Each structure stands twice: as C-alpha cells, then as structure tokens.
Amino acid sequence: MIRFExxxxxxxKGQTVLNDLSFEIQNSDSVGLIGANGAGKSTLMKVLLxxxxxxxxxxxxxxxxxxxxxxxxxxxxxxxxQNSDNQMFMPTVYEDVMFAPLNYGMSREKAExxxxxxxxxxxxSDLKHRHNHKISGGEKRMAAIATVLAMxxxxxxxxxxxxxxxxxxxxxxxxxxxxxxxxxxxxSHDLDMILDTCQKVILLSEGRIAAQGNAKEILxxxxxxxxxxxxxxxCFSQKY
Amino acid sequence: xxxxxxxxxxxxxxxxxxALSSPIHSLxxxxxxxxxxxxxxxxxxxxxxDLSGLIVMLLYPVIAFSVSGIxxxxxxxxxxxxxxxxxxxxxxxxxxxxxxxxxxxNISVSCGVISMITLMLKGVFCLMASFILVATTTMDAICAAxxxxxxxxxxxxxxxxxxxxxxxxxxxxxxMTTAYKLRAPxxxxxxxxxxxxxxxxLLLRSMDRAEELYSSMQLRGFCGEFQYADVxxxxxxxxxxxxxxxxxxxxxxMVNIASFFGSIALGGSL
Numbered sequence: 001m002i003r004f005e006x007x008x009x010x011x012x013k014g015q016t017v018l019n020d021l022s023f024e025i026q027n028s029d030s031v032g033l034i035g036a037n038g039a040g041k042s043t044l045m046k047v048l049l050x051x052x053x054x055x056x057x058x059x060x061x062x063x064x065x066x067x068x069x070x071x072x073x074x075x076x077x078x079x080x081x082q083n084s085d086n087q088m089f090m091p092t093v094y095e096d097v098m099f100a101p102l103n104y105g106m107s108r109e110k111a112e113x114x115x116x117x118x119x120x121x122x123x124x125s126d127l128k129h130r131h132n133h134k135i136s137g138g139e140k141r142m143a144a145i146a147t148v149l150a151m152x153x154x155x156x157x158x159x160x161x162x163x164x165x166x167x168x169x170x171x172x173x174x175x176x177x178x179x180x181x182x183x184x185x186x187x188s189h190d191l192d193m194i195l196d197t198c199q200k201v202i203l204l205s206e207g208r209i210a211a212q213g214n215a216k217e218i219l220x221x222x223x224x225x226x227x228x229x230x231x232x233x234x235c236f237s238q239k240y
Numbered sequence: 241x242x243x244x245x246x247x248x249x250x251x252x253x254x255x256x257x258x259a260l261s262s263p264i265h266s267l268x269x270x271x272x273x274x275x276x277x278x279x280x281x282x283x284x285x286x287x288x289x290d291l292s293g294l295i296v297m298l299l300y301p302v303i304a305f306s307v308s309g310i311x312x313x314x315x316x317x318x319x320x321x322x323x324x325x326x327x328x329x330x331x332x333x334x335x336x337x338x339x340x341x342x343x344x345x346n347i348s349v350s351c352g353v354i355s356m357i358t359l360m361l362k363g364v365f366c367l368m369a370s371f372i373l374v375a376t377t378t379m380d381a382i383c384a385a386x387x388x389x390x391x392x393x394x395x396x397x398x399x400x401x402x403x404x405x406x407x408x409x410x411x412x413x414x415x416m417t418t419a420y421k422l423r424a425p426x427x428x429x430x431x432x433x434x435x436x437x438x439x440x441x442l443l444l445r446s447m448d449r450a451e452e453l454y455s456s457m458q459l460r461g462f463c464g465e466f467q468y469a470d471v472x473x474x475x476x477x478x479x480x481x482x483x484x485x486x487x488x489x490x491x492x493x494m495v496n497i498a499s500f501f502g503s504i505a506l507g508g509s510l
Contacts, residue, residue: 051455071461079459085411086452089404091255091378103461133252133407151460 007056019207032194035204036229041187078153084144138169191233264308268478269381288355301368326363330356384468
C-alpha cells in the first residue's frame, strides 16, 4: 500500500509544486494521475521514487520513503519513463532488460531466464538481440515496459505510456497494462486510456488534489474537468 | 543524410561491426586487449630510423582485418579525421634533421624523412590495431576486460558512460541543428552569432537527458558499478592466440625480419 500524508514539495523556496497531498493506493489498484501541464503529476512520481526531497510522509508498504529505505523502496517500484530513449541506454534490448536483475544481484543465468520470460510475456522475443536504436517507437515503448517488469516490481509507475504512439501500438500498450496484475499508477493526458486502464483517478490541479475517486465518475464530470483545464474523454464527448 | 545524423550512424555502426561473427570476434576480449596493448607498446618502441624493422609490424593489422572480414578501407574511412593529425606529427622532421641516412641512386634520403615516415607509420599501425580491437569487441566486453586487469572501476565506468553519452549528445545536436536549419534556410552551418546560445542550450539539454538517463539507471538498481558483459572463461585458443601474437611481436621487435629476408633475397651473408 502507498500512503501520502500531507506531502508537499517545492523546487525552489516559495515555488510549491505539490501542496499538502494526502491519499492512499491499495495493492492491485490501478490509479490514473491526471491534470493539466504543471499540475504536479511527474513531480508526484519523482517524490514517490525518492528522486526529489519532500515534506510530510510517504510510505510504501509501511516503509518510509527516505535515504535509508530508498534501495528497498525502489526495488518495489518500477518506473517507465515518458521518453523511452532515456530508459533504454544499453546497446541491445536484451542487455537493457537484463540490466536491473543483474544490478539486484541476480546470477547471470537467472537474469537471462527472467529476461527471456519477460520478453515472451510481452511478445517481444523477436526483439531480443535487436539494437535499441533500430527498433520502432512502439517496440521501444514495449521494451521499456519489459525493462521494468524484469525487476518484478510490486508497483508500476508509468509516465505518459501512450504518448506519441499510433493507435495500433497504443492499443497494444493498453492491453499489456490491463494484463499486468501489479499495482499501477499511470499519469497521462490520454483520458480514454486512463478510462480503459484505471479504476481510480486522482485529479491534480496546481499541486493540490482537486478530486479523487472512481475513474468513470470523475472522467464523466465535464464541469470538474473543465474547471481544471481538462476535457471529457473523446468517448464521452458528443461531438461526433 | 545530415552530417550529424551521419556521425551518429557511423558511431552506431561500430556496435554493428562488433556484433559480426569471425574467429577474431570470438576471441576472448582480454586476450585481444593484451595483444593490442603490447602491439602498441612494441610498435611505439621502435627506433625512429628503424623503418625496415617497423614495416613488419603491419602484418598484424593486415592479418587481423582479413580474418575478421572487416575491410581495411572501413578502418581508414572511419579514422579519416584522426589520420591526418597522426600523419602530421613528424611533418617538420625533414627540416630539422637533414643528415643523409641513405642514398637511392643519386638521391639522398635524410634522417628526418625516415623518422617522419617511421612516426607516421607508428601512428597509423597503432590506430589500425586499436580499430581492430574496437571493431571486433563490444564496448561492454572491452570494459569487462579492463576490469579483469584491475583498471579502477571509476575509470572504466567513465569510459563506458562517455561512450554511451556521445550518442545522446549527437542526438541532441541533430535535433537542434534541424530546428535551426528549418528556420534559417539557405544558410550554411550555424551562424557564429548563434554559437554561444547553441552551445549553452546543447549543454543544458544534454545535462537534462543525462540526468534522466541516470535516474533511470538508479531506479533499476545501479549503484555505481556496471555489470559488464558476461565474459566466458578463456579457452585454449585464446591462450594460444595471445602467446603466439605476443611472441611474434617480440620476435619482430628483436630481429629485423625485413633485413633478414632482404639479405637472403640479395644472396648476402647474415
């Protein structure tokens, strides 16, 4: 379980990015973090991962996010970056997927087995020995998810997982997310995708929680969304 | 293709070359590393007038290129920017060292000319040997070999990260030059008035990307030491290769083989 208690974060003195956030995410929940640009979604992810300092209390399975626990916490959390090019830094897909298991002390033999299993799970076995710079954007996004799944994290954090993907690859990513049993926290402006993948939603606005609850209830509330510089998901809009 | 994109693809081609398969590729990286280091050391140690002795050292890169299946012209093409610099090292020797060393017919060849050619050849041979190492071994495997000979982790990690970050930086340069060109049609290169802001932006953008990459590594358990490529234990063929190559290099260094065969060919006594 992830718990935020009165969490605030500021980059520079006086420039508050997160302001007194409190919420809980239960195990196996799928939570969408939505909000306009600059609302604090990415910052929230970063403080949870221990990449930014914060005030208040954040716990992951009752472990406080602090310097002492950071190694254990990060092992529980797998973060898929928005830009897959920044996630994939090894020469080949295979080496990239194997990077985390090896760093966590797994023997090479076991790491290879796990890598094969994860690539097979995501249908990426054909990419195994391909160079990262030679695969398409959609393949790269899936491979980036594989690099994180190889850690066997309890919680998957995803920053805009469907951005810059064509409809076909977007659907593949959505189906993949839905098939994963992990707890998931997904930030995105793609509200249709959030509706497809998340049961709960937290709507952020200027560093505060503007609303949280059932995804459908929030995403169908035009007034609430528009008041926070958002729009109804396309599937609910009656333009067409 | 844009020059920057071309540079990026050339850099990536090195990974493709290292992924080929040949007897040289399959040798243990440590054996190749030791052989290359010794080759460079012995090549550089030749006397500056010992041109005939040095010539024999060309055999190693030539054989290595033909066995690895990598054309020598690829090497010269990729090193085209460095080669003139290497060749320029001894350019002024003929002016400073004018003592005649030998005569070809009536033409005297000065010590300076010979030392210039020797220096050039030393540089070219060393570059060829280094290229054959890099083109037949992945950077990960080279780093693993360096760690095996106890080169400090910090230096090896720095080497590997520098190699990786070069392509990150080239990507950023490519994006920025494209953006610049699209708004400055007909202009050749980047106008000097934009150099300052261009470099500043490049630095900031590269730092941002480097930071994000590092975060990604940290979040996947990176604690400062890379888990390098799995280097299997050396086989008999690796030992044989190392011993034979090193032995041959020492032989070439100690005995002037070119003079030896030359004297035989001319029917002279040893």
